[in-house]
Amino acid sequence: MPKTPPGETRERVYCYVRERLFEGRPPTIREVQHAFSFRAVETAREHLEALVQEGRLVKKNGQARGFALPDLEGLKGWTTPRLVPILGRVQAGVLSTAIQDLDGYIPVESTHSSQELFALRVHGESMTGAGIFPRDLVIVKRQATANSGDIVVALVEDDATVKRLRIRKGIIELHPENPNFDVIIPSRYQCRILGKVIEVRRFLERASSPLRY
Incomplete structure (x- = not known):
């Protein structure tokens, strides 16, 4: 079975994280690993860090559930779709x-x-x-x-x-x-x-x- 292209996997990771954030349940890196059956937690970390570098996610240092969407960062009183x-x-x-x-x-x-x-x-x-x-x-x-x-x-x-x-x-x-x-x-x-x-x-x-x- 051919491997999924890295860009496609990263897009799926982004969609997963985004939906979890809209539900008010930001995932941990290990939860991302389990959701996509990555063999190593480092693979999940690399995808998340790449999304931060692309500006699609922001990261709060020192927090296990520290990934957020940049357009929602600091916004209060918003309705979660x-x-x-x-x-x-x-x-x-x-x-x-x-x-x-x-x-x-x-x-x-x-x-x-x-x-x-x-x-x-x-x-x-x-x-x-x-x-x-x-x-x-x-x-x-x-x-x-x-x-x-x-x-x-x-x-x-x-x-x-x-x-x-x-x-x-x-x-x-x-x-x-x-x-x-x-x-x-x-x-x-x-x-x-x-x-x-x-x-x-x-x-x-x-x-x-x-x-x-």
Whole structure:
């Protein structure tokens, strides 16, 4: 197996440290070593020191958790956004396989941790009546259950879709918010709730697009 290029590994280290900092949990050098399975702690140290030299991190001497982002250094009263992973796309219309490949990150202000949230790109027009349009990003809280009336991301067999959940006499129904699309009534063994949609993001300018790493 070919080795990962040093620049790519360093970028991954930066993304990891940055997300930990946004969560208020700055990592130690040894935690970075374990996160990336480096054989030696010195390898983690070298990547972190290189990021300091590049100006992407700052270091507080004498502190085990002394790495910080330069733009947040000394700033008080700021709200800590979470860097939420964008996991491919989801169809709002005909069912489409949800791609699990990482497609970037988006900052979200939330009381939930990054591990509880994910984002998906919407394709299709079945949810336009709920204000969810093609190319929107839906921010989703991971949960296996939801209430009737919630907008959810559901996995039907191997395909994912975003719909409004209705439960009638114990039967799950996935309703579109567009009269041109049909209600989906899967069997209880075919359907699994992946999460509840808690926010919708729409970008009008390229400058506002999600973070790419």
